Amino acid sequence: MLKVGELARQTGLTVRSLHHYDQIGLVTPSARSAAGYRLYAPADVRRLQSVQALRDLGFGLARIAEMLAQPVPEGAPLQQIEAQLREVDAAIARSRQVREQLSLLLQTVALDEAASAEAAPWQRLLELLPAFSAHFSARELRSMLRRWQQLCAQWQPLIAEVEALRRAGAAADAPQLQRLAQQWMDQSMRLTRGNLALALRWARMHEQAPETARHQGIAPATLQYIGRAIALRMEALRRHLDAEQLMRLDAGLSARWQQWAARAQSLLDQGAEVRQPAARHLLAQWQALLARMAGQDPQLQAAIVRAYASEPLLQHGHPVTPEMRALVQRIGDAGNDTGA
Known part of the structure; x- marks a missing residue:
């Protein structure tokens, strides 16, 4: 004893x-x-x-x-162990999330040592963390904020142009605003590396938590204004593509389309013959880009071509002009005429 x-x-x-x-x-x-x-x-x-x-x-x-009760209720130990295991799993998940958030703050402090006089950027981020975390994991958020920092200089003039049109009262379907809406979408795709679902979540976060947009220098009124213009473009696309097809689009190819458009414009300016090797090469590049955008799905490729050919609003701001699309058609027809 x-x-x-x-x-x-x-x-x-x-x-x-x-x-x-x-x-x-x-x-x-x-x-x-x-x-x-x-x-x-x-x-x-x-x-x-x-x-x-x-x-x-x-x-x-x-x-x-x-x-440890005597007698032990039937099944009690098993149930308690299972319940404890669930709690441990939840605690592990929470710990991982906290670790990611701490890593995010650490990175922000390291990148923003030259803080402004008012409040350090990491402190502002700390205030916004609940809103950010409601839409993104810390890992996603860390990647997005890093990309934003890299692209910030490109966003600022675009934001200023949109704000100027808003103050001027330009309509949502005005060609000049639709041109900026396409640029806005392209920038969003660069931010999310072509992930449309991620870009839509980013936009939804800004809509539901305007303070996150202000953190990036976008006034809520400006965001709502460009949002209406983008909504018109999405409506035009949805007339030809269903929701599942939209999510499958590789929307991160804007730089490649711009390069292709520059080559197409050069051929148009030169008045090049549609049977020349350069024209055939241009067509092959067009087909490869379109296939990549559609994930190698011929049905989706046809829907994309149909959408941009029949929706004038989508043509505003897109690097591929109607003249270039007509050129592609002529090159393709010429190849078919020669049996190619």
Whole structure:
């Protein structure tokens, strides 16, 4: 039989903890000495070891009492272990998220050491973290903010042009605003590396939490204004592509389309013959880009061509002009005429 002090030394617990276990009926000594001291039998010590082991696994005292109850309720240990495992999994997921957020803050501090006089950028980010975290994981957010920092200089003049048109009262379907809407979409695709679903989540976050847009220098009124113009472009696309097809589009090819358009314009300016090798090469590049944009899906390729050919609004701001599309058609027809 061990006195409470001896048991405390053997187990590394405090006398206060052993007294508490006794008070709640978790580990009760089998006997007391003539002087009233608690005396623990070997069975008590084994029960205490079980309690310690379960505590180390994260179980609360109430659950431990249920698991060690005599008689044990049918299925109780299994249910408690499964419940504890779920809690541990949730704690691990939360810990990973916290780690990602700390990593995000660390990166922000490292990148923004030259903070403004008002509030350091990492402090502003800390205030916005709940809004950001509602839409993105810390890993996604870290990547997006890094990309934003790289592209910020390109966004600023675009934001200024959109704001100028808003103040001038240009309609949502005005060609000059639609040109900027296409540029805005292209920039968003660069930001998300061509991931349309991610770009839509970014836009939805700005819409639902305007403070995140202000953090990036975009006034809510400007965002709503360009949003209406972009919505018209998306409506035009949806008249020809369903939601699943839209999500499959590789929308990160704007730079490649611009390069192709520059070559096409050069051929138009030169008045090149449609049967020349340069023209055939231009057609092959067109077909390769279109196939990549559609994920090698011929049906989706046809829908894209149909959309841009029949929706004048989509043609505003797109690097490929109607003249270039007509040139592609003539090159293709010439190849068919010669049996190519």
